[in-house]
Structures are given as structure tokens and as C-alpha cells.
Amino acid sequence: MEAWIVIGLLVVAVIAFATEKISVDLVTLSLLCVLVMCGILKADRAFAGFGDRVIILLAAIFVIGAALRETGVLDLMGGFLAQTFGTQPRRLMAVMMAVVGGVSAFMxxxxxxxxxxGPVMGLTRKLRIPPSRLLMPLAFASLMGGTCTLIGTSTNVAVSGAITKLGLQPLRMFEFTGIGLVLMVTGILYMVFFGTRLVPERDKAAVMSGDAMRDYLAEVMVLPNSPLIGQAAFDSDFSALEFQVIKIRRDEQAIDAGPNLRFEEGDVVLVAGKVENLIRVKKIEGLDILEDVTLRSSGIDMRDAQVxxxxxxxxxxxxxxxxxxxxxxxxxxxSVLALTRSDRALMHHMADEKLRAGDVLLLQGPSDRFRAYEEGNDMLVITQHQFSAETRRRGLMLLAAFVMAVICSSFEWVPDTVAFVLVAILAVVTGCIKLENAYTNIDWRLLILIGGMMAFGEAMKVSGAAQMTADFITGWLQPLGPFAVFAGFCLLTILLTQPMSNAAAALVVLPVALQAAASMGANQRAFAIGVMLSASASMLTPFEPSCILVYGPGKYRFSDFIKVGGGLTLVMLIVILAMVPVFWPLK
Structure with missing residues (x-):
């Protein structure tokens, strides 16, 4: 009976993680409470995962990464890339992906x-190539780089902690670096010789003419005595400003722009246009951006604000x-002057439009406010920042300490948790990051998910749910041999990472895969590493946070990721299936 309860909870968890109607941390905590109330786990075992060394290690890595970003050390690498490596797009893509993957192996x-x-977009403007050519490869390279070391991604650390609880030795820092490097090099070669033909070129004509600015959606108000009053919507001064009139709001009612519609005083016009033209609107008599009108009526002067x-x-x-x-x-x-998203679809008045991850906003305000919210990880300013020499010096010292921590933990001179926690403390003490920003940059939802799912894995083992599920899967695939079962779990992990986070998918599949390996007398470590690598090798959809970040700036469509990422995912899966049994024989 307990096994069926756990399997039922597993199905509920997969559905909840996929739909994200309820936050993943709340789902995880609810599952643990049900396990305790059903008597499957004692309370101390259910919540023991939150005190695991893996949670502390991940928190420290989040803090170190944020500190290196805030001190400008990572910007130095991006700037070096932008200034050093040629103008040939394929060579540039290869070098960029190698640099990004190398950095991502440790962050x-x-x-x-x-x-x-920011640096990559600046480089595309300089070379007059569409940002879409390089931003998707940038996101893919960061994912592939994470397969190279233990700390390359939270999924690796989570799997290491989970297999320890299930009776295996934890993963070492560079235990799977060999196969990770093969995955990264193969992925780069695929993108350079095949993927580059599939990556879309958004706004290619505009880029070649030097007009590479993206279209924004903005609300412009027709002021009293405006020359626009009485002009037809499709034949007005907006056309001279290279604006497309999308919709008009009049007396709180939305009106579609038609050939016979004429502008009236007080109309709020939704237009699509370039940033430079939106800025010009602020200087044209009789027109203004709605947000500026609102600010002036409130007595706020924004003339010296940064955009x-x-x-x-x-x-x-x-x-x-x-x-x-x-x-x-x-x-x-x-203040929000305008916003853009890849599908350019606004269903409501801009103030009532639900914001999405990846939306690009045109904001106006004091520079210190931009910095405060970027440090809090709410938004990313698409410009290169200026950092003082002292700030950079502290950042470089922190980078040196981070490298020492990697070396010391790799040779087991110091436990990895202690090494990275000391570096995180150093980051705060030396002023590389403020204490409140350190806490803000820790992904607490992910830590709760990992800690809870490690306990859930234990529940699957003690209840017999893992054995039941493993017997079902091996019953279908075992006649084909251990390799077929291994391939089945790798494919299952890849499919689950589409609706779920990588860590969640790996932790759901892991206990079942290990139980199946044990039942067949196969190498459990090979199955664990196959599942772990498969969780990071899926690039079919733009749901991964790295892909979401480039989705808006690159003006991608969902189908772009299926077209480009589908082939890359297949190549990654083939490499995993071919190489893991070489490094860790299945029998």
C-alpha cells in the first residue's frame, strides 16, 4: 500500500512541477508532509535533506557567482571575447561557445x-549580424559547460547528494570531466557546422542597413492641439516616425486601428517602433509617452534620468x-516607457499586461535603481557596466580564492563544502557582495526542491515504490539487455526535463534507475551519471532559465528551439549512450 501511495505522490509531483500552477517549493514541502502523515518517513528523515552538505555547497556557489558578477570579473571575460576574436561568424561562435562553456563548468x-x-549583443551590433545568430548558441554553451564538473550545475551536485543517501560514493569534482568535454566539443562542432544553418536571422535586413534596434511596444498619448488630431490612423505622422499603429484606447475602450479611424485629443495609441524613435517622441510637440505624462502630472522630473x-x-x-x-x-x-517580447502580443492595456520571464523593458530612472534591482537578480541590464579598479581588484582576488577552493576540494585537501563556504564568506567580508544581496541571489526554491526530493528518493526506496517501478520498466526492456534499460532511463530523463526543471527530473528518475540497475546486477554509478548528464543535455524547448534569458533579446520563437535544439539534443544523447559505458562499464 505504501508503495502505491508514493507512486501516486510521484505522479502528482510530476504534474505539479510541469504545470507550475503551484510553486515547486510548496509542492515539495507538501509531499514531505504527506509522507510523514502516512507514516512512510519519520519527520527527522523527511526534512534531513535540508541539512545535507549539498544544500550548503549550492548556496555557497550561488553567492560566489553573484559576487564575481557584481565585481565585474565576468564582464572582463565578456569584453575580452568581444574585442579579441575576429569577425567571421562561425569562428566567433566556436570561440564564444568554448569560452562560455569553460566558465560555466565552474559557475x-x-x-x-x-x-x-550584454557583450555578445554589443558585438553583434558592431559586426552587423543579428543577435539571434549568437544568443541561442550562448545559452546552449552554458548548459553544455555544466556537464564538465561537479559544481558546473546544481543538478550535478543534487545527484551526488542523492546517490550518497542511496548508498553510493559521492561524485568527485572532475570524475566526469572527460565525457563532459566530449559533450561540449561535439555540441560546439554541431552548432558551427549544422546548427548555424538552422539558427534564425531575425531582422537581418535591419541589421545590414545599420538599423539593428528592436521594435518596442509603447503607449503614446495625443495631447491637446496635437497635429495628429483628425489624421487617419493609417496615414498619419506616426508613419513618418516609422511607427506601426496597433491599437487605440479611447475613453477606456480599446479600438482596433482601421483605415477610417481618426485620432482625437486624449487618445492613447499603442505603437510599435524603434527605441531611437520613441526617444524622439518625447521631444515632439503634441505627443508624449503615456508614462511621462503621468509622471509630470505627479510633479516628478525625469529629464536627467537614464534610459x-x-x-x-x-x-x-x-x-x-x-x-x-x-x-x-x-x-x-x-518607469516603463515600452516593452517588447518575441511574439509582440499584448492582450491588455500595457499596465495590466502580465509580465513574462524574458520580456525586454525600456525603463527610465536613476542609474542606482537599475543597479539595485540587477544585484537582486530581478532584471538584467543589456549594457556593459563600468566598474572601479578597486572593485575589479577585489573581484580578481575572489576569483583566485575560488580557483584555490576548486583545487583544494579536487585533491580532497579540504572538504568541498568547507572550501566554498569560506570563499562565500570572503566575498561578503571583502565587500564583493552585500550580505542582503548574497541571500537574495541564493535560489531558495531550488534548494528546497533538491532537499525535499532527496528525501522523496529515500521514501521510494523504503516503501518499495522504486522496486515496483524498476521491475515494470526492466520487464519491458531487460530482454534487450542492460544497455537498452540504460538508454530508456536516459531518454526518460530528457523527456521529463521539458516540463520540469533539470534537477527535479534527475531526482525523480534516479532512485528508479538505481533500483533497476541493482536488479539486473548492472553498474549503478553508470546509470546515475547517465541520468545526470541527460538532465543537462536537453535543449528542445526554451524553458531552461538560460534559454528564457535570450528568448526576448534574440526575438526567438518556440519552434526555433525545437528546430535547432532538437538535433543538438539527439547528438548529446548519442554521445552519452556511447561514452558513459566506456568510462563506467554497465556490467
């Missing part, structure tokens, strides 16, 4: 992607709610 892939977006483009991160607290619900201006001190 959170989302952080690495966020840091390199910048930002991308909302997947962890942003603004995602899922509208600007109005967020009290965006009051809360941030920044």
Missing part, C-alpha cells in the same frame, strides 16, 4: 548567460503579475 549557467548577453533596456530574469519577483499589480514605479523608482 551557475544562468549567471554565466546573464553576464555574457536603459532590461530583461526580466526567470527568478524575477515581477514575473506573473502586471505592472499595476507590481506597483512597479512606486516599488522600483523606475
Amino acid at each position: 551557475n549557467n544562468t549567471t554565466v548567460t546573464a553576464v555574457f548577453i 536603459a533596456e532590461v530583461v526580466l530574469t526567470p527568478r524575477s519577483g515581477f514575473v506573473g503579475r502586471s505592472l499595476r499589480e507590481n506597483n512597479f514605479r512606486q516599488r522600483t523608482g523606475l
Whole structure:
């Protein structure tokens, strides 16, 4: 009976993780409470995962990554890339992916992607190539780099902790670096020789003409005595400004722009246009951006404010709610002039539009407010920042300490948790990152997910659920041999990473895969590493945080990731199936 309860909870967990109607941390904690109330786990065992060394290790790595970003050390790498390596797109793609993958082998892939977006976009403008040519390879490289070391991605650390609880030795720092490097090199070669033909070239004509600015959606107000009053919507001064009129809001009613519709005083016009033209609107008599009109009526002077483009991160607290619900201006001190997203679909008045991860906003406000919210990991400013020499010096010292921690933990001179926690403490003590920003940059939802799912894996083992599920899967595939079972679990992991996070998918499949390996007398470690690598090798959809970050700036469509990432995922799977049994024989 207990086994069926656990299997039922597993199905509920997969559905809940896939739909994300309820936050994954709340789902995880609820599962643990049900396991305790059903008597399957004692309370101390259910919540023991939150005190595991893996949780502390991951928290320390999050802090170190944020500190290196805030001190500008990672920006140095991006700037070096932008200034050093040629103008030939294929060679540039190869070098960029190698650099990003190398950095991502030791840092959170989302952080690495966020840091390199600005320099890469600046480089595409300089070379007059569409950003879409390099941003998707950038995200893929950060994911592939994570397969090279234990700390390359949270999934690797989580799997190491989980197999320890299930009776195996933890993974070593560079235990799977060999196969990780093969995966990365193979992935880069695929992108350079095949993927580059499939990567879309958005706005190619605009880029070649030197007009590489993206289209934004903005609300412009027709002021009293405006020359626009009485002009037809499809034949007006907006056309001269190279704006496309999308919709008109009049007396709180939305009106579709038609050939016979004429502008009236007080109309709020939704237009699509370039940033430079939106800025010009602020200087044209009789027209103004709606947000500026609102600010002036409130007595706020924004003439000396900075205007910048930002991308909302997947962890942003603004995602899922509208600007109005967020009290965006009051809360941030920044005003939204315009926004853009890949599908350019706005279903509501801009203030009531639900924000999505990957949305690009054109914001106006004091520069210190941009910095504060970027440090809090809510948004990414798509510009290269200026850092003082002292800040960079502290960052380089922290980088040296981080390298020492990697070396010391690799040779087991110091436990890895102790080594990285000391570096995280050093980051705070030396002022590389403020203490409150250190806590903000820790992905607490992920830590709760990992800690809880490790306990869930134990519940699957003690209840017999893992044995039942393993017997079912091996009953179908065992006649074909251990390799077929191994391949089945790798494919299952890849499929589950589409609706679920990589870590969640790996931790769901892992106990079943290990039980199946034990039943066949196969090498459990090979199955564990196959599942772990498969979780990081799936690039079919843009749901991974690194892909979400480039989705808006690259103006991608969902089908672009299926077209480009589908082939790359297949290549990654083939490499895993071919190489893992070589490094860790299945029998």
C-alpha cells in the first residue's frame, strides 16, 4: 500500500512541477508532509535533506557567482571575447561557445548567460549580424559547460547528494570531466557546422542597413492641439516616425486601428517602433509617452534620468503579475516607457499586461535603481557596466580564492563544502557582495526542491515504490539487455526535463534507475551519471532559465528551439549512450 501511495505522490509531483500552477517549493514541502502523515518517513528523515552538505555547497556557489558578477570579473571575460576574436561568424561562435562553456563548468549557467548577453549583443551590433545568430548558441554553451564538473550545475551536485543517501560514493569534482568535454566539443562542432544553418536571422535586413534596434511596444498619448488630431490612423505622422499603429484606447475602450479611424485629443495609441524613435517622441510637440505624462502630472522630473533596456530574469519577483499589480514605479523608482517580447502580443492595456520571464523593458530612472534591482537578480541590464579598479581588484582576488577552493576540494585537501563556504564568506567580508544581496541571489526554491526530493528518493526506496517501478520498466526492456534499460532511463530523463526543471527530473528518475540497475546486477554509478548528464543535455524547448534569458533579446520563437535544439539534443544523447559505458562499464 505504501508503495502505491508514493507512486501516486510521484505522479502528482510530476504534474505539479510541469504545470507550475503551484510553486515547486510548496509542492515539495507538501509531499514531505504527506509522507510523514502516512507514516512512510519519520519527520527527522523527511526534512534531513535540508541539512545535507549539498544544500550548503549550492548556496555557497550561488553567492560566489553573484559576487564575481557584481565585481565585474565576468564582464572582463565578456569584453575580452568581444574585442579579441575576429569577425567571421562561425569562428566567433566556436570561440564564444568554448569560452562560455569553460566558465560555466565552474559557475551557475544562468549567471554565466546573464553576464555574457550584454557583450555578445554589443558585438553583434558592431559586426552587423543579428543577435539571434549568437544568443541561442550562448545559452546552449552554458548548459553544455555544466556537464564538465561537479559544481558546473546544481543538478550535478543534487545527484551526488542523492546517490550518497542511496548508498553510493559521492561524485568527485572532475570524475566526469572527460565525457563532459566530449559533450561540449561535439555540441560546439554541431552548432558551427549544422546548427548555424538552422539558427534564425531575425531582422537581418535591419541589421545590414545599420538599423539593428528592436521594435518596442509603447503607449503614446495625443495631447491637446496635437497635429495628429483628425489624421487617419493609417496615414498619419506616426508613419513618418516609422511607427506601426496597433491599437487605440479611447475613453477606456480599446479600438482596433482601421483605415477610417481618426485620432482625437486624449487618445492613447499603442505603437510599435524603434527605441531611437520613441526617444524622439518625447521631444515632439503634441505627443508624449503615456508614462511621462503621468509622471509630470505627479510633479516628478525625469529629464536627467537614464534610459536603459532590461530583461526580466526567470527568478524575477515581477514575473506573473502586471505592472499595476507590481506597483512597479512606486516599488522600483523606475518607469516603463515600452516593452517588447518575441511574439509582440499584448492582450491588455500595457499596465495590466502580465509580465513574462524574458520580456525586454525600456525603463527610465536613476542609474542606482537599475543597479539595485540587477544585484537582486530581478532584471538584467543589456549594457556593459563600468566598474572601479578597486572593485575589479577585489573581484580578481575572489576569483583566485575560488580557483584555490576548486583545487583544494579536487585533491580532497579540504572538504568541498568547507572550501566554498569560506570563499562565500570572503566575498561578503571583502565587500564583493552585500550580505542582503548574497541571500537574495541564493535560489531558495531550488534548494528546497533538491532537499525535499532527496528525501522523496529515500521514501521510494523504503516503501518499495522504486522496486515496483524498476521491475515494470526492466520487464519491458531487460530482454534487450542492460544497455537498452540504460538508454530508456536516459531518454526518460530528457523527456521529463521539458516540463520540469533539470534537477527535479534527475531526482525523480534516479532512485528508479538505481533500483533497476541493482536488479539486473548492472553498474549503478553508470546509470546515475547517465541520468545526470541527460538532465543537462536537453535543449528542445526554451524553458531552461538560460534559454528564457535570450528568448526576448534574440526575438526567438518556440519552434526555433525545437528546430535547432532538437538535433543538438539527439547528438548529446548519442554521445552519452556511447561514452558513459566506456568510462563506467554497465556490467
